[in-house]
Amino acid sequence: MIVTIDGPAGSGKSTVARQVAERLGFVYLDTGAIYRCLGYLALKLGVDMEDGEALGRIARGMKVEFADGGKRVLLNGEDVSSAIRTEEVGMAASKVSRHPQVREALLGLQRSFGRFNLVAEGRDMGTVVFPGAEVKVFLTASSEVRAQRRHRELLERGIRVSFEEVLKSVLERDRQDSQREVAPLAPAKDAVVIDTSDLTVEEVVDKIEALVKAWKKKHTSSS
Numbered sequence: 001m002i003v004t005i006d007g008p009a010g011s012g013k014s015t016v017a018r019q020v021a022e023r024l025g026f027v028y029l030d031t032g033a034i035y036r037c038l039g040y041l042a043l044k045l046g047v048d049m050e051d052g053e054a055l056g057r058i059a060r061g062m063k064v065e066f067a068d069g070g071k072r073v074l075l076n077g078e079d080v081s082s083a084i085r086t087e088e089v090g091m092a093a094s095k096v097s098r099h100p101q102v103r104e105a106l107l108g109l110q111r112s113f114g115r116f117n118l119v120a121e122g123r124d125m126g127t128v129v130f131p132g133a134e135v136k137v138f139l140t141a142s143s144e145v146r147a148q149r150r151h152r153e154l155l156e157r158g159i160r161v162s163f164e165e166v167l168k169s170v171l172e173r174d175r176q177d178s179q180r181e182v183a184p185l186a187p188a189k190d191a192v193v194i195d196t197s198d199l200t201v202e203e204v205v206d207k208i209e210a211l212v213k214a215w216k217k218k219h220t221s222s223s
Ligand code: C5P
Pocket: 009, 031, 032, 033, 035, 036, 090, 093, 094, 095, 097, 098, 121, 122, 123, 124, 125, 173, 177
């Protein structure tokens, strides 16, 4: 069974997806981390962010592994769990991810997780990577709320940035992610949209768990 959770930066995806996976005993897949690994490599190697061919080649050659239930990320054997969480790498991820060569190169890796009972989090999980997923969720929240969440998260990690900078970066990333030609950020037609602005993490997790239970009930009673 596959549950997809898509949405913009700061919509609460990661926290929610992780907890949903834990409750259900499913594998958790953070596809943003994969794009962040490529953004990180591109910055490190000084690759032109407009060069889709070169970025596609790097994407095909890189090895991304998850450890500790998705908490640790290894890129070509190096632990990059913290290094990929900066705003700079987030922005690079957003730039590299708009190239079709990159998206194509990373499709196989993402789909290989479909052999598990899975909670997959990203931007195009329900639309492109797992269009046949049993339960699809799209999380939203106002840009102010999302920027506040990102800001708090960054401060907690010891990264000092102003709220205005984070808001600007959130808006810029939204624009890039929703206006790109391939796999733009948008809810799948059959996704349930949840606005998390005024909800606690637990309330959102409860709602998704209820959707999964409803799906299971429907499909066990009719078979
Ligand atoms: O979710 P996260 O903020 O870690 O994602 C970083 C960037 O990676 C996003 O802004 C988006 O451009 C890209 N991304 C994507 N498709 C996904 C997941 C992330 O394009 N499935």
